[in-house]
Amino acid sequence: MKKRIAIPYILFAATAGVALFYLFRSVGLKNDLKQKETQQAEIDQSLAEFKEVMRIDSILLEGDYKKALNAYNSELKYVKDNPYRIPLRIGLAEQLLDLKSDNTEVIKDSVVTNLDSLQLLEQKVKYDLNVRDSLTFALEKTKVQLATMRRQLSNKSLGEYLKFKNKKGSLMHYVGQVSNNMANGTGVAILNTGSRYEGSWKNNERHGEGTFYWADGEYYVGSYSNDLRNGIGTYYWPNKEKYVGEWKDDKRNGKGTFYGKDGEVFTKGLWKNDKLVEEEK
Numbered sequence: 001m002k003k004r005i006a007i008p009y010i011l012f013a014a015t016a017g018v019a020l021f022y023l024f025r026s027v028g029l030k031n032d033l034k035q036k037e038t039q040q041a042e043i044d045q046s047l048a049e050f051k052e053v054m055r056i057d058s059i060l061l062e063g064d065y066k067k068a069l070n071a072y073n074s075e076l077k078y079v080k081d082n083p084y085r086i087p088l089r090i091g092l093a094e095q096l097l098d099l100k101s102d103n104t105e106v107i108k109d110s111v112v113t114n115l116d117s118l119q120l121l122e123q124k125v126k127y128d129l130n131v132r133d134s135l136t137f138a139l140e141k142t143k144v145q146l147a148t149m150r151r152q153l154s155n156k157s158l159g160e161y162l163k164f165k166n167k168k169g170s171l172m173h174y175v176g177q178v179s180n181n182m183a184n185g186t187g188v189a190i191l192n193t194g195s196r197y198e199g200s201w202k203n204n205e206r207h208g209e210g211t212f213y214w215a216d217g218e219y220y221v222g223s224y225s226n227d228l229r230n231g232i233g234t235y236y237w238p239n240k241e242k243y244v245g246e247w248k249d250d251k252r253n254g255k256g257t258f259y260g261k262d263g264e265v266f267t268k269g270l271w272k273n274d275k276l277v278e279e280e281k
Contacts, residue, residue: 053089060093069093164204166191167227176201199224222247245271 060068072090160178165171176187183189183201190196199210205227206212213219222233229247236242240263245256257268258276270278 057089060089060096065093065097069097162204166205170195172204174201241266 056068056071059071069090072093160175162174162178162181162183163172164174164183171192172189173191174183174187174189176183176189177185178187179185180203182204184203185201186199187201188196188198194215196213197206197210198213199206200208202208206224207226208224209222210224211219211221217238218236220229220233220235222229223231225231228250230249231247232245233247234242234244235252240261242259243252243256244259245252245268246254248254251274252271253273254271255269256271258266260266267276267279269276269280
């Protein structure tokens with residue numbers, strides 16, 4: 001028989017456990033938010049560099065080679081370790097500027113000679129456009145993630161407190177998402193028996209995926225429906241034995257496998273109301 005745990009101790013443990021749970025969750029969200037903001041700043045910087053390169057490229061394509069050359073040399077000095085091949089652009093601008101000062105026949109011959117350089121620049125521009133599209137997509141994705149995390153940090157329903165009894169009459173101290181004055185969404189509840197549940201809720205009942213811990217060290221990870229273990233789940237014992245399989249109304253029902261403490265299969269087959277009725281050979 002399990003020892004009865006003092007109510008004051010349970011309330012203290014419940015308060016401390018819930019507080020730590022949401023403290024760690026808040027710290028984690030803030031760290032994620034900071035990381036996303038750093039990523040957004042890096043993407044913004046890359047986009048700014050890309051737009052500046054494209055602006056000067058447009059000057060070059062318009063035929064103002066001297067202005068483009070000066071811009072490449074002066075305005076892009078801050079761009080370091082970049083994929084834009086600035087030296088190639090500078091070299092091409094210098095060649096075009098030299099060609100402009102020669103006669104028409106020389107220009108024609110030189111244009112043929114430098115055709116490869118022009119084609120290379122055209123390919124680079126196409127590559128840059130792909131880079132811009134990728135950066136834009138990454139920026140938009142990061143903005144959406146930032147907005148989501150900010151909503152989570154500011155969502156008061158993540159920390160509302162409720163007290164109610166479950167179907168078995170056990171008192172539940174609940175902290176989590178609340179809708180219509182009932183536990184709905186994700187939350188943590190500590191029972192007056194010393195047990196604890198973390199997971200999904202629907203109208204004050206465990207519903208969806210969750211984990212239930214008993215005071216004696218046993219715990220269950222899996223599906224719930226109507227406040228009972230229903231669906232696929234795994235039950236663990238302190239001696240490292242476990243059952244993996246189907247459940248119905250808090251009992252092993254359906255196909256399942258029982259593992260020994262060494263991790264080897266002890267038995268498997270068809271279960272009914274916690275009993276193996278048909279062993280699989």
